[in-house]
Amino acid sequence: MAEKYDVVIVGAGPSGTLAAKHAAQGGCKVVMLERAAIPGQKNMSGSYFFKTWMEECWPGFVDQDFLDGHIKLGGVQFAWTPDNDYKFYGMIVQPGAETMYEMQTVFRNETDPWVAEQAVKAGAELVCATVSDAIWDGDRVVGVKTDKGDFMAPIVMDCSGLHAILGKRTGLTNWGPDKVMLGLKYIFKGDPDELRRLMNTYFDDEGNEVDYGAFPIFAGNRPEFWGAHCVCEPGRDGTINLIIYQCLAEMIANKTNIHQRAQWMLNMPPYKNILDASDFVYCNFHCLASGDLVGYTKKSYMKGLMIMGDAGGFAQPLDNFGANCAQAQGIIAGKLAAEMTKAKDFSEEKFAEFEERWKETWLPEDNVPEVNRVMREGSIDVVIDCMDEAMNLFFQKKFENYSYPAIIGSMLPKFLPVMGEVPVIAGAMTGILRTGVKKATDMMALLASDD
Ligand SMILES: Cc1cc2nc3c(=O)[nH]c(=O)nc-3n(C[C@H](O)[C@H](O)[C@H](O)COP(=O)(O)OP(=O)(O)OC[C@H]3O[C@@H](n4cnc5c(N)ncnc54)[C@H](O)[C@@H]3O)c2cc1C
DSSP: OOEEOSEEEEOOSHHHHHHHHHHHHTTOOEEEEESSSSTTTTOOOOOEEEHHHHHHHSTTGGGOGGGTTOOEEOOEEEEEOGGGOOEEEEEOOOTTOHHHHHEEEOOHHHHHHHHHHHHHHTTOEEEEOOEEEEEEETTEEEEEEETTEEEEOSEEEEOOGGGOHHHHHHTSOOOOGGGEEEEEEEEEEEOHHHHHHHHTOEEOTTSOEEESSSOEEEEEOTTSOEEEEEEEETTTTTEEEEEEEEEHHHHHHTTOOHHHHHHHHHTSHHHHHHHHTEEEEEEEEEEEEOHHHHOOOSOOEETTEEEOGGGGTOOOTTTTOHHHHHHHHHHHHHHHHHHHHHHTOOOHHHHHHHHHHHHTSSHHHHOOHHHHHHHHHTHHHHHHHHHHHHHHHHHHHHHTTOOHHHHHHHHGGGGGGGTTTHHHHHHHHHHHHHHHHHHHHHHHHHHHTOO
């Protein structure tokens, strides 16, 4: 016997939970179907959430114990690895910089269950079930098949992340290994005090532990586009969370495997000392959408179905804020579902409104292919090579006691090879900054328009 609802949501991640909350608050009978034993169990992302935004989405978030002891990001370190040659560049953001402090490290296996619980408190139901297919009535999706039976509703939402179970079954999303990155996540445990010593952490005036070196990012080594980042958490029992990702198709084409990349990387300077003093706990794999590789799905709705978050390719692993895209779309979908249910209007035009509404936000601009393009096509390694030479020259001349005008004059020719690249990179940065401002404004406006 099939269960009947107003809204069936596949997946209890950032998009599914917010969609559930807003639809339930709008009076719908909602179910979230989650394949994991508890929400977040299968999620391997780090992660950083915007604190104020999370509090607006989920009141009480900032007071939860699961935030205790997490590090505050005091800076970003960046390493570029052309031709497997390790180069390190520190990009230190001063302590107190607002954007960094706004970023809250979380463990998703702790936050997702709490968030799902809030959606349940708002009136949604949570059922642990794995969705295997859509149920059709002609060309309309009217429910889903699961290992716990069928769930029927006039509105179905695919919030299943990169698996895009309904996206694939309906043909709305269709990507292969050329669009996907394979992620490998290692968890280590170190002695917290030793970790503090190695990472030079300190406590700010508010008692937050700040870590300058917590986040080395690697990128590059064309043609095997890949990256990695690491978060050390002395205040969380010395947990070290290290993630490496590489484009699946490039791994196949170049006959490399992510373990080789990982082994090479674990011996790199920022990681080696830390990991030598730690114990391996476990590792797991996860596929993730890759920025401009996957790209937004061309159509995010059809009769009976809306598709959002990672399931629709709305992911930006490079800037790491895919959860924001998912959450913003979840809010839009949940509110729209409530309107549709009240009006008993399940026409295709109403489903199309989902796409119209998210397209009015910053989301279309959040697709920042410039970043990946600059990385993948190599502009950035040309720039970094020049920077490298120029900085070497700077220190050499400085120690030889040359005057600053003379030093700068001798450095300038080093930048000639990159003059052509400057507009490309400047263009990418302008786009990213413009989108960032619009994103912040739109996100808050989305919630302010709450009923
Ligand atoms: C390594 C890594 C680091 C990241 N860091 C950040 C970060 O710092 N900040 C940020 O904003 N974003 C980050 N992201 C991106 C972010 O995790 C995603 O964009 C976001 O989780 C997408 O939310 P979602 O709701 O679309 O999907 P998900 O979070 O993937 O949730 C999907 C849910 O659906 C469930 N599910 C899947 N298939 C089925 C099925 N067949 N039946 C039932 N349930 C199913 C899953 O178990 C899961 O709970 C990171 C991603 C990765 C991989």
